[in-house]
Amino acid sequence: MAIALALVLVAIGSVVFHFASPWWWTPIASNWGYIDGTLIITFWITGAVFVAVVLFMAYCVLRFRHRTGNQALYEPENKRLEWWLTVATALGVAAMLAPGLVVWQQFITVPEDATEVEIVGRQWSWSFRLPGKDGKLGTSDIRYVDADNPLGLTPDDPNARDDIVIDGGDLHLQIGKPVKVLLRSLDVLHDFYVPEFRGKMDMVPGSVTYFWMTPTRTGNFDILCAELCGVGHPQMRGQVVVAEEAAYQAWLEKQKTFAELSGRPGPQKASYTPASP
Numbered sequence: 001m002a003i004a005l006a007l008v009l010v011a012i013g014s015v016v017f018h019f020a021s022p023w024w025w026t027p028i029a030s031n032w033g034y035i036d037g038t039l040i041i042t043f044w045i046t047g048a049v050f051v052a053v054v055l056f057m058a059y060c061v062l063r064f065r066h067r068t069g070n071q072a073l074y075e076p077e078n079k080r081l082e083w084w085l086t087v088a089t090a091l092g093v094a095a096m097l098a099p100g101l102v103v104w105q106q107f108i109t110v111p112e113d114a115t116e117v118e119i120v121g122r123q124w125s126w127s128f129r130l131p132g133k134d135g136k137l138g139t140s141d142i143r144y145v146d147a148d149n150p151l152g153l154t155p156d157d158p159n160a161r162d163d164i165v166i167d168g169g170d171l172h173l174q175i176g177k178p179v180k181v182l183l184r185s186l187d188v189l190h191d192f193y194v195p196e197f198r199g200k201m202d203m204v205p206g207s208v209t210y211f212w213m214t215p216t217r218t219g220n221f222d223i224l225c226a227e228l229c230g231v232g233h234p235q236m237r238g239q240v241v242v243a244e245e246a247a248y249q250a251w252l253e254k255q256k257t258f259a260e261l262s263g264r265p266g267p268q269k270a271s272y273t274p275a276s277p
């Protein structure tokens, strides 16, 4: 009786804790309310199954408790029960997976008016790149990485020269403007994660991953690395600042282009100056 009661209390306590708990997601700051929606569906389904299983256990503990003269019956097969459990489990799992597939499709279908922003991870810091006036990001290759060119932009690519490179600063974004977030890593696996954006994606050395989002709330948001990437992993922090248009433009004007940072004003040409006699 005491154990059955304890099980019922566990079920009731879990539901009460869920609704009364002060710990909940940090308020959302992007368009990805759908991500929260899929999580809530999963909570409801797993929560209902959890309560049903625990209450069923309490019922069994009480109903089939030891009594003198009672004998257990061995029943290894039960067609009807197996059929019923298989269908119910399949429906539950499908209901949890299907919304995720729909949201994933939206997560990687970038709207036409999105501007590109590149985020580069390395052990253990974040760098950023915005397209310059031409609206295009130049190409890059890890072989070009050096002190003047921390992101490895192709020195002779005209599209790269006006790219804005932010190495060791914050990334600023304009509120309400969709961005395509392009992710690169210079060394090992990292994962770009801003909890308020409800968006995260692995950064894989040698490839470019992406998703898109629209910031919907101004403020400063922490960037976390969500992929264990070495001893400095917990300190791999950055900041995204979401600002109104005027503040964003003021910040943008203060940023340096790749050409300014690397002292490469024009395409590099091989030249030969004869030594004076």
Ligand SMILES: [Cu+2]
Pocket: 121, 122, 189, 190, 191, 225, 226, 227, 228, 229, 233, 236
């Ligand atoms: Cu990392």
